[in-house]
Amino acid sequence: MVIKSQNKLNIPITELEQSAFCQDGTNFRTKTLEEEFKSGVRWQKIPTRYLKLSPQEIKTSIQKVKKSLGEKVIILGHHYQREDVIEFSDIQGDSFLLSKLASETKDAEIIIFCGVHFMAETAEILSSPNQKVILPNMAAGCSMADMASSNDVVRSWKQINEMLSSKSSKKPVIPVTYMNSAASIKSLCGENEGIVCTSSNANQAFEWAYKRGERILFIPDQHLGRNTAVKFGIKKSEMVIWDPYKSNGGLSKDELENSKIILWKGHCSVHTRFSVDQIKKAKEEYPDVNILVHPECTNEVVSKADYVGSTEYIKNMVHNAPSGSSWAIGTEINLVKRLAHTYKDKNVFCLDEMICPCSTMYRVHPAYLLWVLEGLVAGYVINQIKVEKEVQKFSKLSLQRMLDLPNN
Ligand code: 13P
Ligand code: SF4
16 A cells, blocks of 8 residues: 655755754764754654654664565665664665665665655666655755756756857757756756766766767756866866856856856755865874865865765775774765774764754654654555656666766
């Protein structure tokens, strides 16, 4: 039996909500849902009996229910999930690895995606028709993905094409969307000879796109777009920002014609907290420290870092680092804390002294995981992710182009 499908709660996440869980680090532990509800962020409604369960009661129940469901269910966990959720994941990874796994996992009937909405949606697109994908908390969106609404992207794509003229055999512009975007935007890319990328294959995707077009429209993260374009030798003067709230994106025809990349005005509120001052401070304290950051950080930060890469890359760098080495990391705190805990022989710390988890990832409280697991035992599929057929068709095409990139 399937409960009426629920779409993502249609509430864009605000910057204020994104910082709702920021704290000084002394009290970074899972509390009862009732206590966490006081944070001021919006949560998906859940039956009241889950509100007062202690983290230990939840843990014991998840262990029991998960065991009873056996191999019928696979739990995927993104690296940014809190420890009390990640411990139940069968596989952990970055958004690329997990989407690849979703396309390869054929045995499990149910995929529970502990991550955010765009990740679960991608798993639904890439998994087999007989599989069902569940997101434990439908309010777990992504504030960056919300900065590119489907309507704005469709309208902007039309305007950009009207403003540009064709000057060679190549297309004037190729749409490239970051994985952190709605399925409808991936679909627009699929339909218009574009591609999806993640932070682990943006270089290959850019290479692919520049073979086909004069320029790229990169949606929605201006920082990943800029950081990747810099590696292609594109000058700052050839990078323009498209602001969907301004007429013609705030650009003249000439500015658009002279560009090599059009960056959508979007950013990650978690990664743009990292600063050059924090890097200076880390270096003063530990002169031999390695600065390792995610490419969603600003270009000022990325250009001062020693290493830049996806969450999986960050994990592997620390794993392979020699004992005694120091690592100041610019990415989400749950991953940094996990690495520091796992590699106690290395000095691993977050560049930002303030503890600021990604508040949308954090909404996957273990009580939500228990709720959807208990639903399955009772014969209900709670929070099933569904993607319209037409959107599914073209988004799958742009995702497949990404999966087919060389050196993935
Ligand atoms: P990865 O692709 O590195 O997993 O990152 C996803 C994400 O949301 C980073 O903010
Ligand atoms: Fe979105 Fe940033 Fe959270 Fe990643 S860390 S899910 S980009 S808000």
